[in-house]
Amino acid sequence: MESTENEPAPAARRHHGNRHRRSEEARISVLQAVDGLLVEIGYARLTIEGIAQRAGVSKQTIYRWWSSKDELLMDAFSKDASDWMIPSDTGRLRDDLRAHAQRVAEFMANSDAGAVFRALLAQAQHDGDLAERLRSEFLVEQKTYERLPLEAALQRGELPQNADPDLLAAQVFGPIYYRVLVSGETVTPAFIDALVDLTLANTVASGSRPGS
Amino acid sequence: MESTENEPAPAARRHHGNRHRRSEEARISVLQAVDGLLVEIGYARLTIEGIAQRAGVSKQTIYRWWSSKDELLMDAFSKDASDWMIPSDTGRLRDDLRAHAQRVAEFMANSDAGAVFRALLAQAQHDGDLAERLRSEFLVEQKTYERLPLEAALQRGELPQNADPDLLAAQVFGPIYYRVLVSGETVTPAFIDALVDLTLANTVASGSRPGS
Amino acid sequence: MESTENEPAPAARRHHGNRHRRSEEARISVLQAVDGLLVEIGYARLTIEGIAQRAGVSKQTIYRWWSSKDELLMDAFSKDASDWMIPSDTGRLRDDLRAHAQRVAEFMANSDAGAVFRALLAQAQHDGDLAERLRSEFLVEQKTYERLPLEAALQRGELPQNADPDLLAAQVFGPIYYRVLVSGETVTPAFIDALVDLTLANTVASGSRPGS
Amino acid sequence: MESTENEPAPAARRHHGNRHRRSEEARISVLQAVDGLLVEIGYARLTIEGIAQRAGVSKQTIYRWWSSKDELLMDAFSKDASDWMIPSDTGRLRDDLRAHAQRVAEFMANSDAGAVFRALLAQAQHDGDLAERLRSEFLVEQKTYERLPLEAALQRGELPQNADPDLLAAQVFGPIYYRVLVSGETVTPAFIDALVDLTLANTVASGSRPGS
DNA sequence: GGGTAAGCGAGACGGTACGTCGTGTCTTCGC
């Protein structure tokens, strides 16, 4: 993993032709400190000073490269999130949907990256900029992948022409997000199976009788 | 100095009426201050000192009765939340479901109480105790009401015997919560209609024969 | 327990002919609490709330009868101070002066009442009213007693006519106060003897040669 | 500025391994604020917050460099006290003693520095550490200077060999401290003259033959 | 001998200041 790829900030690259450049070592150790502290003490007690100390870095260095705690979390999150997004493609809609739903549930509820995501989402409730960034950098793509099995099936003719992949994806994944973020219920495989089955039964039924 | 006992002059009553027990006046004005400030400056900039000042109350009084900012929000929320929960009951499932879904969407996305709710839910992501309290004091009941139209329909025979109201409610309301809390998309009436239609089409189609 | 003997305060006795009267029990236990707390935790950490709690009395009761912490201390002090003031009178100036100086030194440096006195004197540095009260209720009398052996000796002809008892007392007692209050040196009998001897030698010498 | 290890500033530098320098500007303005506030509102109403505000400094900065209000006062006092201590030396004991006694009385009763000193001495009654510091940093030196004219006279042979400068100084200065700190009487030139005359008359008379 | 008013405990109240923590900015100096 050549880690300049997660470095899109142009300001950080301004020093390109200079003698001195950003310390990659510092950057890495900050992001690791964030990961570690998030797990150990939780978001609520995460402080810039704590991160700096843990990373063996000065506060100034953090402020130089990240404009806020949330942006720092975004970076720490991006580092890990992509692993979870891409659905399998077996050619069987029901299986692909179940597998990806299971994967998303696992990510959201049990992974470290998911914990960071929930923390970011929580912050995003009071911070429109963060919300926007979270959406454009993660959710848009995430949603695309959630729709992917359905669109593939649509292309294959496994779903009726007038089926709406967006809506169907919403009915499969919405309840999963709800359980993790809101009700705190565990997302069991049985629940996922029921969701997928009902959704597909529905689609076939309504898709075949569009006039109803 | 023998006449200090009774205050005949009503004009001299500058002091808030303190009972030996808790001052209801103080309690009310604190909760109102929380409501007002949440709307005006948002959760992120809400401080105990600000609330105390706005309410004309000492910090100590707040700390005496509420153990944390979140508990205070919880109380302020309880005060307003109940208005939104109860679904109408026209006897027609589709109408009732649409109406209640619309109502929930409105509450979540646009009401003051909904703003408090989102703030609490955000905090609950890092605070298990708050999460538990939020669930037991609000979400359990809220969920019951979301299921109500479906259970009524089940009793009326408008739904097949083997339909699962819980699951159906999840497929209607889950996507609504998702849009408000996660993706930030507006919840349009058309979206709600589509959700309800799809959910009911399915149930009727798969759960029992449409002709019955 | 009708302990009216330590009750000189006329305000407290005002209720004599009334139906209702001050609780002597409360008064005593407050003053005892002050004494105890002063010794145990020192003046700096003495609080009205602490006194009330220790005395098993409500704050209001304290505020009802004493207008300030210092006034309370004054009362606690008056209770004990008088024991130390009166000098012996053997008819021999040197002996009487030594004995009383020793007594005053003991009071100031080592007695409980002396500790209260030092605390009051400290407060009096920033509180003119207290200073005035301390002077009129204690120091005037105390100074009279310090002068007493010298004045008696003057009457007896043991001192020259033009000797100034005030000035002589100042030279004997001033250095004692200085050691206790300022330098913290212990006031030894040897120091007292030297002071008295020098003062008397001086007086005889200068008193006999008034023209010098 | 090539070496941080040597501080040209007269104030003590206690942060050893620290390569970052204390803001001299902040230090000065804090001490000036203390001086100003003491005079304007008095010790009793002096608060750290008030000092910080007046100095344009954060509370944290005060707490960083001074461990208590008293230590802060101690510093503010040291700044000004030394002006008052050194006695003149005309070679005539009576004149020197009178002049220095007058100077000390002026310092104690009427100067700003004296007001700080009285406040510190008051605090020192309930705080042994402060008492010790006040003694070692001020009183020892002060006492030396009070003795100086007497010791010079002793050396010159103006006093008998067996005269005790310590005791003599105590009899001159003790009563002055007493009047300022305890009785509140003003220290008049006449009082000082009387003290000095009486003290010297004695010594000359008893210690050696007046004719010498 | 019942009514009633003062003293009392308890403690909530609006405040002020405390001493601490974390923020984001700034400066110094080592590499």
Added chain:
DNA sequence: GCGAAGACACGACGTACCGTCTCGCTTACCC
């Protein structure tokens, strides 16, 4: 010229007492 170290002004924290104010109880006087 980046980066560590950390001082700085600022703002909020949660706590301790302040002095004021009911409240409900007890008690002792007076009618």
